[in-house]
Amino acid sequence: VQLQASGGGLVQPGGSLRLSCAASGRTVSGAAVAWFRRAPGKEREFVAAISRIDGRPDVADSVKDRFTISRDNAKSTVYLQMNSLKPEDTAVYYCAAKTDFFRNYDPRKYHSWGQGTLVTVSS
Numbered sequence: 762v763q764l765q766a767s768g769g770g771l772v773q774p775g776g777s778l779r780l781s782c783a784a785s786g787r788t789v790s791g792a793a794v795a796w797f798r799r800a801p802g803k804e805r806e807f808v809a810a811i812s813r814i815d816g817r818p819d820v821a822d823s824v825k826d827r828f829t830i831s832r833d834n835a836k837s838t839v840y841l842q843m844n845s846l847k848p849e850d851t852a853v854y855y856c857a858a859k860t861d862f863f864r865n866y867d868p869r870k871y872h873s874w875g876q877g878t879l880v881t882v883s884s
Contacts, residue, residue, distance in 0.1 A: 782856030
């Protein structure tokens with residue numbers, strides 16, 4: 762599966778952004794898709810994943826009260842809605858796909874990665 766991430770940009774603290782991950786080669790319904798992020802000088806961090814079987818979400822505790830993951834199978838696209846953004850959310854956000862829904866936080870389980878989209882939260 763090929764993944765194309767988009768939707769990043771500059772937003773003020775407290776603002777919102779919606780990231781999109783468009784899949785081709787295999788429909789979104791046939792894969793688990795996740796979002797990771799890498800902030801400057803930090804390790805890659807799991808953000809959220811959505812199940813290939815039933816659309817069940819798995820969202821990191823650090824963002825679960827602000828971020829929502831969803832999918833549109835008809836468009837083969839997964840979305841990450843980010844609300845109440847903070848400066849510490851600044852990072853390059855990557856989407857990735859794998860074929861199961863275990864250990865979603867482990868980047869080694871993902872076989873396909875998008876190119877990343879930069880989110881900058883700053884006033």
